[in-house]
Amino acid sequence: MDNPLTPRSNDLGLTAAAKANKPIANQDAKSFFAQLQGFWVTLITMFKKVNTVQYPEVKEPTAERFHGRHQLNRYDDGLEKCIGCELCAWACPADAILVEGESNTEEERYSPGERYGKVYQINYLRCIFCGLCIEACPTRALTMTNEYELADDTRAKVIFEKEDLLAPLRAGQLQPPHPMEAGKTHIDYYLGNIKGGLNG
Amino acid sequence: MTPEQALLETEAPVEMITVVIDGFEVTVPKGTLVIRAAEKLGIQIPRFCDHPLLEPVGACRQCLVDIEINGRAFPKPQASCTIPVENNMIVKTQLTSPVAEKAQAGIMEFLLINHPLDCPVCDKGGECPLQNQAMSTGRPESRYEGVKRTFEKPIAISSQVLLDRERCVLCARCTRFSEQIAGDPFITLNDRGALQQVGIYENDPFESYYSGNTVQICPVGALTGTSYRFRARPFDLVSIDSACEHCASGCAMRTDIRRGKTLRRLAGDDSSVNEEWNCDKGRWAFKYLTSRERVTTPMIRGADGELHEASWPEAIAFAAVGLKGKRAGVLVGGRATVEDAYGYSKFARVALGTNDIDFRARPHSDEETSFLSGIALGLTTSYKDIDKADQVVLLGFEPEEESPIVFLRIYKQVRKRALAVLSDAPFASRGSVKLSAKLVTEISEISGLTSKSVILVGERLSEKTGALSSAVALAEKSGAKLAWIPRRAGERGAIASGAISTLLPGGRPVSDASARVDVAAAWSVDSLPSNPGRTTSEILLALSVKNLDAVVIGGVDPLDISNSALSQLLNSFVLSLEITHSAITAVADVVLPVAAVVEKSGSFQDWQGSSRVFEKAIADSLSRSDVRILSMLADEMGTPINLPTVAATAREISALGKWDGSAVKFESARSVKDLATGDKLNLTSWRLLLDLGTLQDGEANLAGTARTASAHISNSRAEKLGVKAGELISISTDFGSLELPVEISEMSDNEIWVPRNSIGSQVIAHLGFVSGQVSVAKA
Numbered sequence: 001m002d003n004p005l006t007p008r009s010n011d012l013g014l015t016a017a018a019k020a021n022k023p024i025a026n027q028d029a030k031s032f033f034a035q036l037q038g039f040w041v042t043l044i045t046m047f048k049k050v051n052t053v054q055y056p057e058v059k060e061p062t063a064e065r066f067h068g069r070h071q072l073n074r075y076d077d078g079l080e081k082c083i084g085c086e087l088c089a090w091a092c093p094a095d096a097i098l099v100e101g102e103s104n105t106e107e108e109r110y111s112p113g114e115r116y117g118k119v120y121q122i123n124y125l126r127c128i129f130c131g132l133c134i135e136a137c138p139t140r141a142l143t144m145t146n147e148y149e150l151a152d153d154t155r156a157k158v159i160f161e162k163e164d165l166l167a168p169l170r171a172g173q174l175q176p177p178h179p180m181e182a183g184k185t186h187i188d189y190y191l192g193n194i195k196g197g198l199n200g
Numbered sequence: 201m202t203p204e205q206a207l208l209e210t211e212a213p214v215e216m217i218t219v220v221i222d223g224f225e226v227t228v229p230k231g232t233l234v235i236r237a238a239e240k241l242g243i244q245i246p247r248f249c250d251h252p253l254l255e256p257v258g259a260c261r262q263c264l265v266d267i268e269i270n271g272r273a274f275p276k277p278q279a280s281c282t283i284p285v286e287n288n289m290i291v292k293t294q295l296t297s298p299v300a301e302k303a304q305a306g307i308m309e310f311l312l313i314n315h316p317l318d319c320p321v322c323d324k325g326g327e328c329p330l331q332n333q334a335m336s337t338g339r340p341e342s343r344y345e346g347v348k349r350t351f352e353k354p355i356a357i358s359s360q361v362l363l364d365r366e367r368c369v370l371c372a373r374c375t376r377f378s379e380q381i382a383g384d385p386f387i388t389l390n391d392r393g394a395l396q397q398v399g400i401y402e403n404d405p406f407e408s409y410y411s412g413n414t415v416q417i418c419p420v421g422a423l424t425g426t427s428y429r430f431r432a433r434p435f436d437l438v439s440i441d442s443a444c445e446h447c448a449s450g451c452a453m454r455t456d457i458r459r460g461k462t463l464r465r466l467a468g469d470d471s472s473v474n475e476e477w478n479c480d481k482g483r484w485a486f487k488y489l490t491s492r493e494r495v496t497t498p499m500i501r502g503a504d505g506e507l508h509e510a511s512w513p514e515a516i517a518f519a520a521v522g523l524k525g526k527r528a529g530v531l532v533g534g535r536a537t538v539e540d541a542y543g544y545s546k547f548a549r550v551a552l553g554t555n556d557i558d559f560r561a562r563p564h565s566d567e568e569t570s571f572l573s574g575i576a577l578g579l580t581t582s583y584k585d586i587d588k589a590d591q592v593v594l595l596g597f598e599p600e601e602e603s604p605i606v607f608l609r610i611y612k613q614v615r616k617r618a619l620a621v622l623s624d625a626p627f628a629s630r631g632s633v634k635l636s637a638k639l640v641t642e643i644s645e646i647s648g649l650t651s652k653s654v655i656l657v658g659e660r661l662s663e664k665t666g667a668l669s670s671a672v673a674l675a676e677k678s679g680a681k682l683a684w685i686p687r688r689a690g691e692r693g694a695i696a697s698g699a700i701s702t703l704l705p706g707g708r709p710v711s712d713a714s715a716r717v718d719v720a721a722a723w724s725v726d727s728l729p730s731n732p733g734r735t736t737s738e739i740l741l742a743l744s745v746k747n748l749d750a751v752v753i754g755g756v757d758p759l760d761i762s763n764s765a766l767s768q769l770l771n772s773f774v775l776s777l778e779i780t781h782s783a784i785t786a787v788a789d790v791v792l793p794v795a796a797v798v799e800k801s802g803s804f805q806d807w808q809g810s811s812r813v814f815e816k817a818i819a820d821s822l823s824r825s826d827v828r829i830l831s832m833l834a835d836e837m838g839t840p841i842n843l844p845t846v847a848a849t850a851r852e853i854s855a856l857g858k859w860d861g862s863a864v865k866f867e868s869a870r871s872v873k874d875l876a877t878g879d880k881l882n883l884t885s886w887r888l889l890l891d892l893g894t895l896q897d898g899e900a901n902l903a904g905t906a907r908t909a910s911a912h913i914s915n916s917r918a919e920k921l922g923v924k925a926g927e928l929i930s931i932s933t934d935f936g937s938l939e940l941p942v943e944i945s946e947m948s949d950n951e952i953w954v955p956r957n958s959i960g961s962q963v964i965a966h967l968g969f970v971s972g973q974v975s976v977a978k979a
């Protein structure tokens with residue numbers, strides 16, 4: 001077989017070509033159009049919108065429901081929603097989450113109610129972004145953001161601690177520990193019956 | 201026991217009854233409850249209040265089944281946990297009867313109406329019978345839309361037990377336990393109807409030594425332990441069967457580990473020992489190894505007088521130089537495992553060539569040495585004998601304080617059949633009151649014992665000269681069964697391992713040449729030292745006057761022995777094998793770190809002499825058991841003891857076996873009467889279960905339930921001193937003094953009792969002895 005332009009298909013295949021004993025792509029006009037047809041996709045694409053993104057200089061938003069890094073949410077006054085129940089850790093098929101609970105006290109309160117998550121870690125070398133933890137969370141404390149830049153150069157750096165996962169404080173939110181809103185109970189928090197923030 | 205006796209002992213054959221449950225026949229002894237008979241077939245009827253060791257109450261109604269006797273059906277489903285089987289009974293459980301199934305689902309719905317269902321913040325979540333049975337027998341959907349009853353949550357019923365009344369299903373397991381098993385009716389069911397709740401008596405705090413069991417048997421998360429609160433979920437934990445290291449009762453335990461740390465301990469299940477219970481010390485005192493500064497590496501005292509970290513080879517070499525060819529003794533402490541004690545025993549004999557070894561880190565006497573070497577190992581009395589006893593005599597022994605499971609066993613019989621209990625205590629302690637014990641002042645006053653009576657002798661009896669001899673004589677005369685119950689878990693095993701000057705392992709007397717040959721052959725050494733060895737106090741004395749040059753100490757608190765023990769060590773070479781830094785490591789020349797119980801395998805011998813084996817709970821711990829370190833050290837000294845692992849040691853112990861020759865003769869001592877005269881009083885003391893013991897370090901919640909120290913004196917003595925109950929008196933000796941509030945008890949005018957090692961009452965440190973004559977005055 002001296003001609004390099006041999007078709008891949010078996011019908012027009014090598015055996016057929018060999019039987020006919022002539023080169024498959026010859027130099028006549030018909031074959032010129034056949035070649036042009038071959039380049040058609042390339043040609044069209046040259047006039048289409050460019051899809052390549054110059055990552056990391058340019059970053060594109062992900063799909064709205066993309067499963068990215070987790071976030072531990074807060075109530076409107078800044079108290080944490082996580083109650084340290086470990087249900088997320090229990091649900092996780094990859095054993096990526098570690099939670100240790102602790103008691104809230106009147107002097108040191110991180111979440112409404114009796115219990116808060118003292119230690120909260122997610123190991124992103126284990127996480128498969130399935131989102132089962134989000135479904136398990138009884139307080140909607142745990143949700144996922146769209147952030148996907150989670151690579152790093154040591155194992156320790158990809159185990160995210162509670163500080164790394166907690167939602168940033170918005171205006172009007174106060175860094176815990178602080179007491180619950182006056183006169184409100186953990187149930188009011190759960191039902192959303194609190195004012196937006198401690199001061200107003 | 202001979203076969204004839206065994207035949208006599210067996211009770212009359214029990215009548216057997218055959219019932220049909222869900223179409224299957226099962227034959228069980230008369231009196232068996234339907235729920236148990238079903239269990240025998242593998243049929244599980246849901247339940248909350250039913251507990252095999254508590255009397256049935258039928259409080260929760262979850263176990264309803266359909267029952268028919270002689271063809272006549274009960275009109276309504278019946279509680280299977282309260283009805284004993286009968287002939288011709290046909291039972292249909294939820295598996296075959298739609299009526300039973302519907303009844304159970306209905307009860308579950310009722311239970312859940314007022315249940316908070318706050319599983320995410322509930323410690324029971326994941327191991328909760330209510331969760332499980334709501335899934336297996338409840339309705340899939342709740343129909344209740346009203347407002348649930350709420351209570352303030354949680355309330356602390358003691359510093360270590362929290363009660364969340366919303367979650368309570370009113371099964372009365374906790375209240376029945378307190379009353380029927382522990383004899384502390386401090387929690388009860390108050391109010392009625394929807395407001396019914398578990399509560400405490402207003403004035404009496406829930407100061408039970410057994411409160412942890414109520415946490416363990418509560419079928420929901422209503423009772424939880426403060427220390428374990430929010431610590432973990434069941435799936436985080438690795439559970440290991442273990443044995444309790446706190447006393448000689450010998451409880452089977454379960455240790456739950458999360459990431460290399462003990463998070464909780466539960467009572468294990470051993471019907472011949474602790475049944476399913478344990479005491480709060482065993483359950484909650486496990487933080488001692490993290491509360492003090494841990495010895496993590498070997499350390500050598502340098503020329504600057506400070507301890508410096510060293511490598512293992514360095515430290516071992518240094519220790520070997522300090523010990524080789526020197527006159528050295530060994531102090532083991534009563535907490536060593538059988539294997540470790542054996543290691544110390546073999547090390548003393550083979551590497552140090554001495555019989556100067558003693559495990560008694562406490563006051564002791566020659567009379568006791570003789571008792572331990574001649575009699576203690578031959579005692580076969582067991583918990584079963586207590587179950588069958590016609591009388592129990594307590595000598596120098598407060599079971600509730602010093603061996604709490606022995607107390608539970610006696611209390612069980614006291615409650616069941618008013619078993620008679622005698623005690624030689626100077627006043628009726630709370631334990632004695634619960635046992636309705638009759639107090640006697642002299643052992644010679646005791647009469648009327650039979651071969652079914654049991655005499656329980658505590659380690660404190662040796663503090664009164666001649667008392668042990670009287671106890672032995674009493675047992676011989678009456679044929680009563682004798683038992684020696686030390687306080688610490690390792691003492692009986694230490695005797696069996698030969699960690700005492702007079703005995704080689706297996707109870708072989710040092711004084712017996714053939715016993716020495718026996719052991720020397722097993723150990724492949726030419727000969728063993730035959731000269732009589734020293735006891736703890738003699739070793740300390742010899743060290744202080746330079747008759748000994750060096751000492752190996754493992755796990756001893758010098759203040760348990762005497763107030764001069766520490767200073768007696770100062771002139772010698774001290775090798776300390778320790779878990780945490782202590783008074784001994786502060787003066788030691790070499791400190792070698794050893795493993796705590798959770799980090800090693802091994803075994804203890806309980807007071808009955810039966811082996812309580814435990815495995816390493818923290819799998820990847822690098823700490824080594826004492827015996828492995830001693831073996832390395834012996835190698836370095838050129839006198840190997842060949843005990844490279846705990847397993848190898850256990851094999852060697854069992855290969856060596858017990859001594860079948862004659863035991864040493866017990867040398868009885870004459871009792872000395874030293875009655876207090878004038879204004880002096882006779883001081884007696886014992887340790888309370890929860891006190892300042894080092895193994896209870898770091899557990900503030902547990903310490904919160906310790907009884908407060910007070911001095912007990914008689915009413916007329918208090919009048920003479922001009923003090924009322926609660927006022928302070930000062931108790932003094934030539935050595936020092938202490939001040940305690942007075943508690944008036946019915947006791948002799950010449951007696952005073954104080955706790956031995958409680959807050960404000962450390963008798964050895966403050967008065968210089970544990971019993972003797974003291975002056976008392978109003979403070």
Ligand code: SF4
Nearest residue numbers: 092127128130131133
């Ligand atoms: S997303 Fe899935 S794998 Fe990742 S932490 Fe959650 S449950 Fe685990």
Ligand code: SF4
Nearest residue numbers: 082083085086088137
């Ligand atoms: S994130 Fe949610 S599920 Fe996880 S521990 Fe916190 S509250 Fe529980």
Ligand code: SF4
Nearest residue numbers: 319322325328420421
């Ligand atoms: S006791 Fe606790 S775990 Fe059990 S059902 Fe109630 S709240 Fe849930």
Ligand code: SF4
Nearest residue numbers: 368369371372374418
């Ligand atoms: S506290 Fe627990 S054990 Fe006690 S009655 Fe309530 S549910 Fe039963």
Ligand code: FES
Nearest residue numbers: 247249258261281
């Ligand atoms: S288990 Fe039978 S009534 Fe509670």
